[in-house]
Structure formats: structure tokens, C-alpha cells
Amino acid sequence: MTIKIIREKYLIYYVLIKEIIRTREVRKIIIIILVLIGIIIALLTFVIGLKKDIKSISNQIGNSKGEYRNIYINTLDKDIEELAKKINILYDKNQEVNAKAKHAEEELRQSIANMSHDLRTPLTSIMGYVQLIEKGNLVGEEKEYMEIVKKRTKVLQNLITSFYELSKIQEKEYNFQLKPLNLGNILCENLASFYMEFENKNIEPIIEIEDNLPNIISDENAVIRIFSNLINNMLKHGENYTKISLKQRENAIVSEFINNAPNLTEEDIPKIFNRFYIADKSRNSNNTGLGLSITKAFVEELGNEIKAELKEGKLKIEIKWKCRK
Template sequence: MIWIILILIVFLMILLFYLIFMKMQIRNIKKQLDDYNSGELNKKLDIVLLDKDIESLACSINKHIDINIKAQVKQKNSESEIKKTIASISHDLRTPLTSVIGYIQMIISKELSFEKQNEYMHIALKRAKSLQVLLNDFFQLSIIESPEYKIQNKFVNINNILYEVVTDFYDSFLQERINPNIDIKEENIIVIGNEVAIKRVIENLINNIVKHSKNYVFIELKKDHNEAVLTIINEANGIKENEAELIFNRFYKGDSSRTDGNTGLGLSIAKNLMEKMNGHIYAKINNGLLYIFCKWRIGE
């Protein structure tokens, strides 16, 4: 009988010790959570792993902390990206807007000849149109980047779209003295995509050529296994090899010391549209030339 009582006393003492330890662990977790929430602590919970349930609870809390930290980092990066975007927009809007205001002020001063007034009017109109293009591009990019923006993919003849876009840019090629080498296979290539989106992608890529290329230009469309591949090659204009993928970033400048190095929003729009179509676009630099590849899945 005495042995049973002793065993019960020992058992109760162990149980009491265990309950006290559990309470201490819970208080420790609460304190660490309070410190984390107040900003005094920025790390995962530290616990003595003697109870599976408390260990499981702490692991769940630590996973939540990881998710929270990643969300905070993402938010900071997003805020930084927004600030950079606003700064770039402000810069790109300020320059042509200041120019337009300056020319208009000179025109209304009535101190210029009729010929000069007419010349400055056309210059001001040209700068105003560039502003309009920039604003339209930024508006479209904000829509395309929205998760709610969806694209309906269908079977599309990409040859016809490429022929149409190249023809539309014929006058621009002549004006810029660009003689592109174009290789489009006679076989019609049917891809899974959206006709309007594909046309916009190709327009933006060729418009980038017109802006930034003066000599070598190569445009090729071919079938590669189960993909259609559009390759556009032109001068890299100082873009370094490790910066190739950066050209798809908003307002990327190939040379930060030159305002004319700005690629604007066209390539960023192209990348977003390709992703919405489940296509793929990427770039690389080789021997001073910029290669841009667009890939769509072939329609069965």
C-alpha cells in the first residue's frame, strides 16, 4: 500500500512538473509573439522540444512568421518599384511637357516669323503626341498587369499578323533608313494565342527597332518542334550581356547617362502580353547584337 502511495506521489509530482513546464513554454511563446508583434523581435520562436503538441504549434506559428516576412519583403519591393516607376514617369513626362510649353510660349510671343511659328507648332505637336503615346502605354500596362485582365486564346495564323505589321512599318523603315532582313517561311504557322495581343507584341518589338536601331536588323519566323519562334535581332546599343532581361522592365534605360536610352513601356507591355497568352519572351546579347525571342505553342 505504501509503495502504491509513493508511486502515486511520484506520478503526481512528475505530472505537476510537466504542467508547470507546459505553462512556462506557453508563456514563453506568448512573450516571443508579443515581442515579435511589437517589433522588438524579428526571428522565429525558440522552444524546448519536449512536447509534440507545443512543437507542432510553434512550427505552425513559425511558418506564419515566414509567410509574414515574405509578404513584408514583397510589399517593400513593390513600394520601391512604385516609387521608381513614379520617378521615371515624372521624368519622361516632364521633358516633353516642358518642351511643348516652351515652344507654345515662343509661338504666342508673336516675335517669330510665320515660318518659324509654323515650324515650332509642328515640333510642339510632335512632342505632345509622344506624351500621348507614353500615357496610353502606361494606362494599358496598368490594365494588363492586373490579375483580373484575362486573354482569350484561339488558333491564330501568326504569319498573316507578322506580314501585316511589317507592312505597316514600311514607311518608318524608309524614314529611318532601315533595311531589315526578313525571313518568314512560306508554311503558315498556327499558334495558340490572341490575335490582338500578338499584333501588339510584334508592333512593340518592331517599334523598338525603329527607335533604337540604325543598321543591322533581322526578323525571322519559324517552326521549332511544337513551338513557333519569332526572332528579332538588332544593335544592342550599349546594353550589357548581364542586362539583357532588364530591357523588359518598365522605363529601363540602356545607358542611365542618356535620356534617349529609354525603352519606354513597349517591351514591358510585350512581356506581360506574352505571359498572359502562356507564351515566352526573353532576350540575350551576343557580339553587340540584341536577340529577342518570342515563342508560342503550335495549335494542333
């Protein structure tokens, strides 16, 4: 009996000791889990903080829209702080480069404007003398050479006029005379003035002008120049197919000038309105590369939109004119 009691006591002690050991192991596991959770929370907090800092930098860069602006960041992370400093250094350098480039461009533009203005008067005098000489008794080669002089002088005169106009527009010095205009009437008059040019090139343009188009508020001389430049461009590169349309689309009037452009590529389209850009190098003898640039400047300065696209070997230049409200 005594031995049995002793055994039972030992068994109870054994069970108690085992439970105590098991409880300690559970506690250790719980502590380990809690420590791991704490580490994970700390890491998450750190990562979220980094993400927040990076997002703040990204938003500031996005909101700057390329303009000069210092990046401000309040962070404990030295690497993020260093990143912000380097971005600010890049902004400073970029601002300095842009300022120099802008100053150089303004000087160049002003020089071109001054040169164009100074050359217009003597060139007009030369044109007058050429016309006076033509009235004389020119024969044979003399007449032929004088015709060459006349053509070259006219090209030079157009180039100088283009320089002068472009500089005026870009300097916001062009004096627009705004009034109600009917685009259909202006386009028809322009097309009529180019009748002989189309005949000489054996081109019969497809004309689609919608009736009863609403008026727009714009400058008549600028609109005439826009249409003239685009028609001239078509005549130079039309390759037997030209189409001109003028239609109302929602709250705008859309004009489209479409012509064959076999030598044009998709790479040319983003640069087609750049100054001095000539896509077809084989036809640059009388091409200044300023016509489409002036056209774009006029269109945008008057508050309208212009774009170009190439589809199936055809160039389409589209202008969206704002209707009069």
C-alpha cells in the same frame, strides 16, 4: 627429485599466473574497445540525427518556394530548435515586408491606372484641337511650334496608353479575344506599316518567314502590339542591322528579332524587360522604358515564352509561341 618437483610446480604456477594476467589484460582491452564502439555509435547516432533535422529544415525551406511557411521540427537538440525558431522569425518578417510591398505596388498600380484613365480623355481633346489648328493658315515659326506641340502630345499620349495597358494586364483585367491566328500574316502586315520608318533610317531588314506555319490561338490586337513594340525597339536601337525571323521549331513557332546593340552589356539583359528600364541613356528622349515590359506582359499572359540574349554585340529577343493542337 623433490627439488625438481618443486621447481616444476612453481613453473606451472608461474605459467598459470601469467595466463591469468594476460586474460585480464585482454578483457580490459576488449572492454575498452567495446566502450569506444559504444561512444562512436552514440556519436554517429547524434550526427545522423542532426543531419536528419537539418535535411528536414532544408526540405521545408525548399518546398516553400519562397512563400510563407512555418518550419516544424521534432528534435532534442536545443541548437537545432533555436535555428528553426529563428528561421520562422525571418519568414514572419519577410512575409510582413512582402505584404507591405505588395500593397504599396497595388496602390501605385491602381493610382497609375486611374490617372491614365482620367488623362486619356482631355489628352484626346488636346490632340483634336491641335489637328484643328493645323488646318488654319499657320506659317513659319507658328507651324514649326505646332509640330513640336503635336509630337510632344503624341509622346504623352503613348506614355499614358502604355501605363493604362500595363496596369490592365497586371491586374488581369485585359479582355483577350482568343481566336485562330496566322503569325506570318500579322508580322508581314506589321512590317509593311513600318516601311517608311525603315526607309527614313536607311535600314533594310533581313526577313525570314517560313511558309505554311500552323495557326496559334491568341488575341490579334495583343499580337499586333507585341510585334509593333519589338519593331519599334529595333528601329530605335538597330544601328543599321536588323533581322526578323519566324519559323516552326518542334511544337512551337519561334519569332526572333535581332539588331545591333553596341551600347548594351550583359548586365542590361536581365533588366531589359523591367518597367522604365532604359539601357541606352543617350536615346531616352522618346523612350518610356515600357515597351518591352508591356511586350513581356502580353506574351506571358497569353501563355507563351519570351527571352533576351546578347551575343557578339547583337540583341536577340525570342518568343516561343504555342502551336494550336
